Amino acid sequence: MxxxxxxxxxxxxxxxxxxxxxxxxxxxxxxxxxxxxxxxxxxxxxxxxxxxxxxxxxxxxxxxxxxxxxxxxxxxxxxxxxxVTVLYSPKNTSVSVSPSSSVVEGSSVSLTCSSNANPAVGRYNWYRVNGEQVTTVGARRMLSVQVPADDSYFYCEASNDHGTENSSVIQLDGMYPPKNTSVSVSPSSSVVEGSSVTLTCSSNANPAVKSYNWYRVNGEQVAPVKSTRVLTVQVSPDNTQFYCEARNDHGLQKSAVFQLVVEGSSLTLTCSSNANPAVKTYNWYRVNESKMVPMESRSQSLVLQDISESGLFCCEAQNSYGKEMASIFVYLHHCPSTPTVIFRVYRYIRLSRGLKSVDDTYATLEISNVTSTYEVIQRKEHGSRGAQRETSGSDM
Structure with a gap:
């Protein structure tokens, strides 16, 4: 012994x-x-x-x-x-991953627990670590798991009649294409016509975003502008639109279109949805400190008169089979001579199952002001996760 x-x-x-x-x-x-x-x-x-x-x-x-x-x-x-024969508890307990620990999210990997013991290991246990929580997930030498998008941590325990030893904690690093790609603007106030603003493209990806590309939208024409994360542009009255594209080795994603609009214009937000049976009710909300505050309008359109502050607005379309939500963030810029409104359209927020549709289910927001009409469709195939398609119309 x-x-x-x-x-x-x-x-x-x-x-x-x-x-x-x-x-x-x-x-x-x-x-x-x-x-x-x-x-x-x-x-x-x-x-x-x-x-x-x-x-x-x-x-x-x-x-x-x-x-x-x-x-x-x-x-x-x-x-x-x-x-010499020596009896001893498990030693050098370790975990191996096949394929390697850096794999695309959603794929399966096999974790194998190895240990040196005499007599041989009689029991194996697997644990998953989430913050301070430790959960038992298996009791065999090999464990098959699906790699999530967020980091996951595991360790194994080997036991025989003489004792127990734990392996070190291993991390499964889920690789995924860019997500939540968005545009931010600086400065966020006191912008006058002819001055410069800085647009920054942000995205969540693993591995990190490899390249950023900017595009200018003029009617139906889309032209590349520059390959950089930060873009400086001059504020002009022609309602020029921009969007950015983030890319890594696993895919790409485009941001919503970013547009400068004159302050004080009346914006009309129109909520549209394809459903069978047809949409029964529309509801409008304004997000205030992470809370959904209902608005008075119950119609398909919401008119915003003389906008005086920024805010996130959401529309909800509902029928007897479910509901779906779309959202837009309106950015307000104060300036003494030529006030402007800057808005950005966010992807819709999925609250429950999509509306039952003969074809596809999607929600749209149509934004109108005195000089232009802008429509964004965020589309998701019914019954699938992660598949999105963006379509823009009118000024696009």
Whole structure:
């Protein structure tokens, strides 16, 4: 048993007291070796003392007796062997991942728990770590898991009759294409016509976004502008529209279109949805400190007169089979000469199952002011997750 004190004794005949044999241990295992000679019995003895460790298990130890003979005669030797058996609890417990720990989200990987023990490991347990929570997820040597988008942490436990040992925690790093791609503007106030604003493209991706590209939208024409994360543009009265595209090795995503609009214009938000049966009710909300505050309008359109502050507006379309939501964020810029409104359209917020439709289910927001009409459709295939399609009309 590991930790036990062990003494190995090696004896050899010593028929010639004047030339006793030399006893040698291989390997020595420790510095504690005791030699003694028993003259009456003509025997020489050597004792090797050590503390048993798992590293000694299976070790082949030899004791060699070397005899020196009289001049003219060659020396002789005799050797004996012993294989050490040590019982010990699991050691060097570890986790291997196949394929590697960095894989595309949604794919499956196999985790294998390995440990050195005698007797062999009798029980394996798997645990998942989420913050301070530890959950048991399996009780076999191999565990198959689906890699999520967020980081996941696992470790295994190996046990036999002599003890238990845990592996170190391993991280499964889910790789995914850009998500939540959006545009922010700086400065966010006091912008006058002809001055410059800075547009910044942001996106969540793993590995990190490899390239950013900007595009200018003019009617139905879309032209590349620059390959950079930050774009500086001049504020002009022509309602020029921009959007950015984020890309890594696993895919790309485009932001919503970003447009400058004159402050004080009346914006008309129109909510549209394709459903069967047709949409029964429309509801409008304004988000205030993360709370959905209902608005008075219950019609398909919402008119915003003389906008004086920024805000996130949401429309909800509902029939007897479910509901779906779309949203838009209106940014307001104050300036003494030519006030402007800056707005950005966000992806719709999915609250429940999509509306039942013969074809597809989607919600739209149509935004109108005195100089232009702008429509954004966020589209998601019914019954599938993650599949989105963006379509823009009117000024696009």
């Amino acid at each position: 590991e930790g036990t004190s062990v003494s190995l004794i090696c004896s050899a005949a010593a028929p010639c007291p004047s030339l006793p044999p030399t006893l040698t241990w291989t390997p020595t295992l420790s510095d504690s070796v005791e030699d003694s000679q028993e003259t009456p019995n003509q025997v020489i003895t050597s004792i090797l003392n050590f503390t048993a460790s798992h590293v000694h298990h299976g070790e082949k130890i030899s004791c060699t007796a070397s005899y020196k003979r009289q001049a003219g005669k060659s020396d002789k030797s005799s050797k004996t062997y012993l294989t």
